Amino acid sequence: MKTGFSIFLVAFVALGASWLGFVYGPLAQLGGEQQTAVLQSADNWPPQRTGDTTLGLQVYREFACAACHTEQIRQTGAANELTLTSLGDHKPQEFKDFIQSLMIVPELMNSSNTIVGNLDHWNGDLPVTIYSGEDATVVSALAAKLKPVNVKADARVVALGADVKRGWGLRKSVAADYLYDAPVQLGNLRAGPDLTTIGVRDPDINWQLQHLYAPRSIVKNSTMPAFRSLFEVRKKSDGQASPDALVLPKEFAPADDLEVVPTAKARQLATYLLSLKANVPLYEAPFTPVTAAK
Amino acid sequence: MNNDTTKTIGADEIDVSCRVPLLALFGGAALWLVLGLLLGLAAAMSFHAPDIFADCPLLSYGRAQAAANDLLLYGFAIPAALGVTLWIFARLSQAPLALPIVPVAAANLWHLGVLVGTVAILLGYSTGHTWLEYPRPAAVLLFAAFMLVAISAVATMGFRPDRELYPSHWFLFAALLWFAWTYSSANLFLLSGHPPRGVVQAIIGWWFANNLVFVGLALFGIGIAFYFLPKFARQPLASSGYTLFAFLTLTFFGTWCGVPQSAPVPAWLPATSAFAALLSLIPVLAIAIVAWKTASPAGFSVTGGPFCFVKFGTLSFIASAFLYLSECCPRYSRAVDFTWFGFGVTQWQLLGFAGMILCGAIYHLLPLIMQKELPFPKLAKGTFFFFAAGVVLYVVPLLIGGVVQGLKLRNADIAFADASAAALMFLRVSSLGQALMVVGSLGLLLNILVMTIQWKLGLVKMVIAAVKAPLETEEVKS
Numbered sequence: 001m002k003t004g005f006s007i008f009l010v011a012f013v014a015l016g017a018s019w020l021g022f023v024y025g026p027l028a029q030l031g032g033e034q035q036t037a038v039l040q041s042a043d044n045w046p047p048q049r050t051g052d053t054t055l056g057l058q059v060y061r062e063f064a065c066a067a068c069h070t071e072q073i074r075q076t077g078a079a080n081e082l083t084l085t086s087l088g089d090h091k092p093q094e095f096k097d098f099i100q101s102l103m104i105v106p107e108l109m110n111s112s113n114t115i116v117g118n119l120d121h122w123n124g125d126l127p128v129t130i131y132s133g134e135d136a137t138v139v140s141a142l143a144a145k146l147k148p149v150n151v152k153a154d155a156r157v158v159a160l161g162a163d164v165k166r167g168w169g170l171r172k173s174v175a176a177d178y179l180y181d182a183p184v185q186l187g188n189l190r191a192g193p194d195l196t197t198i199g200v201r202d203p204d205i206n207w208q209l210q211h212l213y214a215p216r217s218i219v220k221n222s223t224m225p226a227f228r229s230l231f232e233v234r235k236k237s238d239g240q241a242s243p244d245a246l247v248l249p250k251e252f253a254p255a256d257d258l259e260v261v262p263t264a265k266a267r268q269l270a271t272y273l274l275s276l277k278a279n280v281p282l283y284e285a286p287f288t289p290v291t292a293a294k
Numbered sequence: 295m296n297n298d299t300t301k302t303i304g305a306d307e308i309d310v311s312c313r314v315p316l317l318a319l320f321g322g323a324a325l326w327l328v329l330g331l332l333l334g335l336a337a338a339m340s341f342h343a344p345d346i347f348a349d350c351p352l353l354s355y356g357r358a359q360a361a362a363n364d365l366l367l368y369g370f371a372i373p374a375a376l377g378v379t380l381w382i383f384a385r386l387s388q389a390p391l392a393l394p395i396v397p398v399a400a401a402n403l404w405h406l407g408v409l410v411g412t413v414a415i416l417l418g419y420s421t422g423h424t425w426l427e428y429p430r431p432a433a434v435l436l437f438a439a440f441m442l443v444a445i446s447a448v449a450t451m452g453f454r455p456d457r458e459l460y461p462s463h464w465f466l467f468a469a470l471l472w473f474a475w476t477y478s479s480a481n482l483f484l485l486s487g488h489p490p491r492g493v494v495q496a497i498i499g500w501w502f503a504n505n506l507v508f509v510g511l512a513l514f515g516i517g518i519a520f521y522f523l524p525k526f527a528r529q530p531l532a533s534s535g536y537t538l539f540a541f542l543t544l545t546f547f548g549t550w551c552g553v554p555q556s557a558p559v560p561a562w563l564p565a566t567s568a569f570a571a572l573l574s575l576i577p578v579l580a581i582a583i584v585a586w587k588t589a590s591p592a593g594f595s596v597t598g599g600p601f602c603f604v605k606f607g608t609l610s611f612i613a614s615a616f617l618y619l620s621e622c623c624p625r626y627s628r629a630v631d632f633t634w635f636g637f638g639v640t641q642w643q644l645l646g647f648a649g650m651i652l653c654g655a656i657y658h659l660l661p662l663i664m665q666k667e668l669p670f671p672k673l674a675k676g677t678f679f680f681f682a683a684g685v686v687l688y689v690v691p692l693l694i695g696g697v698v699q700g701l702k703l704r705n706a707d708i709a710f711a712d713a714s715a716a717a718l719m720f721l722r723v724s725s726l727g728q729a730l731m732v733v734g735s736l737g738l739l740l741n742i743l744v745m746t747i748q749w750k751l752g753l754v755k756m757v758i759a760a761v762k763a764p765l766e767t768e769e770v771k772s
Contacts, residue, residue, distance in 0.1 A: 007467055007468065008471065011467070014545035014549055017549070018501065018550050021550065022498075022501040023479060023483070026497040030490075030492065030560070031494055063418070064359075173558035175560065177558065178493045178496070179491060179492040180492075181492065184496045187632075189632055190632040190703060191717075193710050216344075221715065225344045225345060225354060226345050
């Protein structure tokens with residue numbers, strides 16, 4: 001390291017390489033990203049944002065909500081599940097014996113302990129999961145054997161991990177989810193819960209607004225600060241509450257002749273929160289959606 | 295090159311030539327340090343009494359914390375490091391500071407930029423990108439000011455009589471390039487009219503944060519430590535070979551860390567980061583060996599002087615770097631992701647490492663550039679003890695609390711509210727640490743403030759004397 005030039009060259013190459021890798025590389029790979037197709041559906045993901053949700057994202061930025069909330073779901077892996085939904089005209093014990101007899105099938109032999117174990121303490125209630133594991137061939141082999149004997153079973157792909165188990169999402173977050181975010185606010189601290197699917201979990205705008213105004217009026221031990229500056233406390237006109245006014249429990253409500261009305265910003269923020277529902281299966285994060293009515 | 299030979303004839307002149315620019319840089323830095331720590335404390339209050347700022351959005355947690363972090367990094371660490379860099383370059387060149395007026399103007403521009411940025415964040419005009427919260431006008435001011443200081447620093451470096459570079463040269467010169475490149479690149483991409491689509495923004499943000507807060511601060515801090523450790527220990531820097539090795543591995547491997555393992559991005563990015571983090575253990579170990587070999591012969595007495603600051607800072611670098619790199623470890627990171635752990639590591643890097651080394655350097659430089667003793671030497675020692683205790687009390691609970699919270703978070707059977715409540719007791723203790731650091735930083739501010747006022751009064755007296763003096767002599771002549 002004799003000269004200033006050599007040190008400049010070394011530093012330039014070192015930083016330049018990482019710039020190429022971590023700035024130019026992702027730009028080349030993801031910079032031209034478009035909407036992607038939702039699996040088993042004609043829809044595209046993510047949907048375009050409406051005006052209010054776009055403005056709400058800016059309110060989210062303005063109040064730095066991302067300091068305490070993440071918008072990203074982690075997933076440890078995925079499992080192929082086979083769930084029994086109908087036994088046809090078979091008895092539970094008869095079915096158990098039938099499953100036992102299937103365990104000589106080559107594809108099932110390695111998983112026989114798991115499958116039989118799942119049914120050990122089964123008392124005949126449906127639905128019951130008979131297999132949940134990484135091996136998709138087990139599921140297809142089992143399903144193939146069950147079909148001819150008129151036993152109905154659902155084969156599903158489910159995401160695994162604590163975040164999914166908490167009900168915060170059905171799959172991990174992927175790059176495509178943030179296509180229309182500017183700025184992208186992933187967050188890196190969970191002082192509050194993840195918000196990736198808050199629009200599915202708490203889809204009522206009045207719930208959201210009341211929670212912003214007085215978090216502890218809904219969640220008793222919440223550590224979230226109240227954002228009262230997003231609301232206007234004003235006198236009721238003619239003693240009548242306006243239709244927009246929040247309906248608050250007594251200890252959180254202002255005096256009787258006053259009412260709490262959300263400002264435009266509060267509505268935009270709540271609308272944005274309701275728009276957060278990243279729960280559709282994608283190619284890079286597949287799962288089998290549960291269709292409510294069967 | 296030997297440090298002792300730099301203090302030859304003219305050392306005083308060199309020190310005095312740095313006086314005004316360094317006072318401008320350090321004075322503002324000390325003020326921002328106090329304000330940053332106070333804002334951090336105010337932000338933490340939201341966890342002790344959630345509704346305390348419910349009607350005052352200015353100080354709501356997210357805004358106050360972002361403003362506090364930026365004050366510590368942009369307000370304190372970088373201008374202070376630039377000031378020390380200017381002085382080290384001048385001393386190593388055995389020449390007075392080149393273009394001394396330029397860094398004075400730059401310091402004022404810089405502090406103006408920090409002021410604009412901080413007010414903007416508190417008013418809600420943050421950009422929403424971590425570590426890049428300052429909106430465009432403030433970012434432009436900071437960048438322009440930085441380039442001006444860098445010009446003066448590089449010009450001073452060019453005056454060196456001996457073409458061979460001292461290790462501090464490598465680190466500090468690279469640090470100048472680092473900030474200029476990362477800050478301009480990240481701002482151009484993220485704050486331009488057409489930012490890249492989607493998650494690329496976050497990736498650029500991680501690249502920037504890693505290269506500024508981890509690599510950039512390491513270059514500045516270790517460059518400064520490798521100048522002062524030999525000086526204070528009266529030993530030559532232990533091994534030039536190891537130092538060069540550390541420099542090369544840090545710049546080549548450290549630059550690729552930073553993408554979190556859980557990030558919703560193509561898998562090659564976190565995988566590269568994990569591998570780079572593994573390799574980055576090498577420079578951290580090499581720096582630890584060099585620092586140990588250089589400083590340990592001088593003994594381990596803790597007197598609260600500048601040497602103690604630098605030793606504490608170097609230790610903090612090694613420890614916080616290990617923890618920072620551990621966050622990139624694929625499996626283990628699941629336990630500490632999204633908890634107070636990462637926050638604690640960053641605060642340790644900012645305050646325990648950069649903050650400590652810079653405070654020590656400032657305390658060492660103040661008497662030299664002012665050519666007089668510190669007005670409150672006891673407060674200087676107090677700064678060390680309050681800061682050391684404060685950093686430990688602030689960071690250690692955050693780290694432990696983060697792991698406790700993380701272990702509960704990843705067990706879905708434990709309710710989320712219980713997991714986040716588990717961290718609350720740790721946050722209470724860490725706020726005590728913040729309060730101690732505020733007290734310590736006041737010592738630094740008072741020392742700089744009083745010295746500046748004394749110096750300005752001296753200037754006024756000189757002017758008055760100069761105005762009076764010629765009249766008398768003329769009378770005598772006539």
